Amino acid sequence: EFPLLSPLPFFHGISSPSAGSYSLIFLYTGLSRPSKGLLRFQATAFLNDQAFFHYNSNSGKAEPVEPWSHVEGMEDWEKESQLQRAREEIFLVTLKDIMDYYEDSTGSHTFQGMFGCEITNNRSSGAVWRYAYDGEDFIEFNKEIPAWIPLDPAAANTKLKWEAEKVYVQRAKAYLEEECPTMLKKYLTYSRSHLDRTDPPTVKITSRVAPGRNRIFRCLAYDFYPQRISLHWNQASKKLASEPERGVFPNGNGTYLSWMEVEVPPQNRDPFVCHIEHKGLSQSLSVQWDEKSKV
Template sequence: MKKLLALLFFCHVASPVKHSLLYFLTATSGVPDFPQFMGSALVDDFQVGYCDSNIKTAETKQDWRKFMKDNPEHLDYYINECYESQHFFKATIDSLMKRFNQSGGVHILQRMSGCEWDDETGEIRGFNQYGYDGEDFISLDLQMLTWITPKPQAFITKLRWDADKARLHRNQYYFIHLYPDWLKKYVQYARSFLQRTDLPSVSLLQKTPSSQVTCHATGFYLNRADLFWRKDGEELHEDVDKGEILPNHDGTFQMSVDLNISSIAPEDWKKYDCVFQMSGVKDNLITKLDKSVIRTNWGKSVRTVESGNETYLSVFCSRDEI
């Protein structure tokens, strides 16, 4: 069974011919100023909707609102699932704390479920698994229709859920039949934006001549992208600080990565460049580390140079653009 990661972090990467419908549900205990329950639905790693114990209902992302309006039964399902799961997860995490002899502290219960569909072979794989405090707790073997667990504390749950044949067959129907059918509909509807690839504008930014240089990419879509500094063609892992991918108000994304230049001799600047990579796009965007292209209190104009399979962006700005 694929190990559930600690806290709130899951990672799933689908191959080009595979599509995925994933549901992430998380309950927390002992985490101040944080929702006690959160849920999210993703198609091919793109969020369809979200709910938590603060908003108390399911909300869909803008790209999916037309689909939910045309198929209200799907939205009704998610609203109901959000409501019922909050109560189930709250009761379950309380029960698990007693089972593990925990009287307090921070504790997290997660469920990752859904399906994958290979649109070339037609193969379907469903899954439903739970993790507690970052470790595998119990998961469903859909082939054998039985629950499996590495934890002795989960054995009582396994016996009870194995004996519930209606629950087992309901799981089999959802993860082998219903969710794959939904996934095919979602993929068909979403092809226009799931296959959209908008490249970003890339800039070098610096507050003062001695501060770190920030490589900033904005306006890209998909969010399967990477931004990093290189030296002599090799990715740098030291003296860099990479930020997260963040959403823009128009549905595109932005990210940045900082480079500490304090120990770089001026004659060595030409060895460094910033690389933007997007999954499924062959060409990279390469921005050379060059004082003349850094956006700060001097310089103006814009220059773009293409070379082979790489595009070099040189960005200048006037004083009032800082």
């Protein structure tokens, strides 16, 4: 499934495309009054769910991250830095225009953008280009019409500006349908093996006493890739009713983590087994917590 934006705060992360698909996504964030330690503008580019370069208004440089920082010839980073500086300027001008529309030139506001493309079996299979203001949908591009679709009162002015010349709309359509997929295919020649890799999960089981003296057992899986994983608890070959999976979260190193918990009364001392299924495992993994051996 092609990743799209969700509100609060506009996106909660980039997800992996379906098997056989690859995506190139750019995420932009601009702040009208950045607090101390925050950046006025920052951009991150993703190949699938893996960040591969960062740019911000302080450095003015597009800088690749591991493992792409050691790849020669993938991109002209000085040229990419120039492009991102130009996009930063346009992005922040749009933020100022919105604030002027709402007659709030001194307020603290956030403008975010997400755009990119997906290919499946080496052919274009999806695209997205959307913006949000203070976490709410602002404007999006429909490449089939093609046209910018206002989703906020102030966006009508933005549409007029971005469609002042017919060629502007055609360029946006061409970017999503031609330029972006071509760039993605180029990047894949350097990145496919990294994106197609499978890292099996490391599993750890812990326990703690909950209020009321019940025990809570946690099955933690981490350092796995790709992000899809299944966890559940069994006891005496029966699947236990447990807390829902907490979700799958980035681990900060290009892999993911997830966990599942179950709460049981203290007199229940039979062994517990956590079952894990993941693409990186040749077969499902079962890890046992034997309470009797822990006393």
